[in-house]
Amino acid sequence: MLIKLAVLFSGNGSNLENILSKLHQKTFGKNTFEVVLCLCNKKEAYGIKRARKFGLESVIVEHQNYKSREEFDKAVVEKIKESGADLTILAGFMRILSPVFTQNIKAVNLHPSLLPLFKGANAIKQSYESDMKVAGVSVHWVSEELDGGKIIAQKAFEKKNLTYEEFEEKIHALEYELLPQSVIELFCKNL
Numbered sequence: 001m002l003i004k005l006a007v008l009f010s011g012n013g014s015n016l017e018n019i020l021s022k023l024h025q026k027t028f029g030k031n032t033f034e035v036v037l038c039l040c041n042k043k044e045a046y047g048i049k050r051a052r053k054f055g056l057e058s059v060i061v062e063h064q065n066y067k068s069r070e071e072f073d074k075a076v077v078e079k080i081k082e083s084g085a086d087l088t089i090l091a092g093f094m095r096i097l098s099p100v101f102t103q104n105i106k107a108v109n110l111h112p113s114l115l116p117l118f119k120g121a122n123a124i125k126q127s128y129e130s131d132m133k134v135a136g137v138s139v140h141w142v143s144e145e146l147d148g149g150k151i152i153a154q155k156a157f158e159k160k161n162l163t164y165e166e167f168e169e170k171i172h173a174l175e176y177e178l179l180p181q182s183v184i185e186l187f188c189k190n191l
Helices: 014-022 047-052 069-083 123-129 164-187
Strands: 002-009 026-028 031-040 087-090 107-111 134-141 151-158
Touching: 002 014, 002 069, 014 031, 014 047, 014 164, 031 047, 031 069, 031 164, 087 164, 107 164, 123 164, 134 164, 151 164
Parallel strands: 002 031, 002 087, 087 107
Antiparallel strands: 026 031, 107 134, 134 151
16 A cells, blocks of 8 residues: 655755655555655755655745745645645644644654653753653654643653763654654554
8 A cells, every 4th residue: 555645844854864764665564654755844944955855846935935934734634635735744844833734734743852741842951851761752643732642552662871962862863763763653554
């Protein structure tokens, strides 16, 4: 079965590139994954160049061109629906989504903390500075609550005496592992 994916990103696009290299036009069990849409809300984002390496042109929908969050979300929903995507992946898409999006699109999000702890944009720093002995990453369903949807998968590690840079590298390494693995498992239950 062909599984069509839409990937939404806002910046560097390292998680986008990871998804493209691990899932795009790859087969697992009886399912072949294809990224049918790369969508970005910033026309200068480096991730656009990363998508081009895979022969994919990103669709740019700049949020500042819309009067409201809902109008922007409506435009994004239209692009996703046009693409025919079975699942949307938020890979560093730095927008708070309204019900216009969350009630119309089946989407997963990657978050750099062990949810429900450290929601929002500063999760890595908050997690690093906390007294917790472990840290990690989460993949969850997108809901109306910021970083509050049902958790699909998590991976943790012991913080020990890592510097902030080492800690951040460890978070990203786990993200690159957990996100594609979670997407595969959503569709390939028997693997």
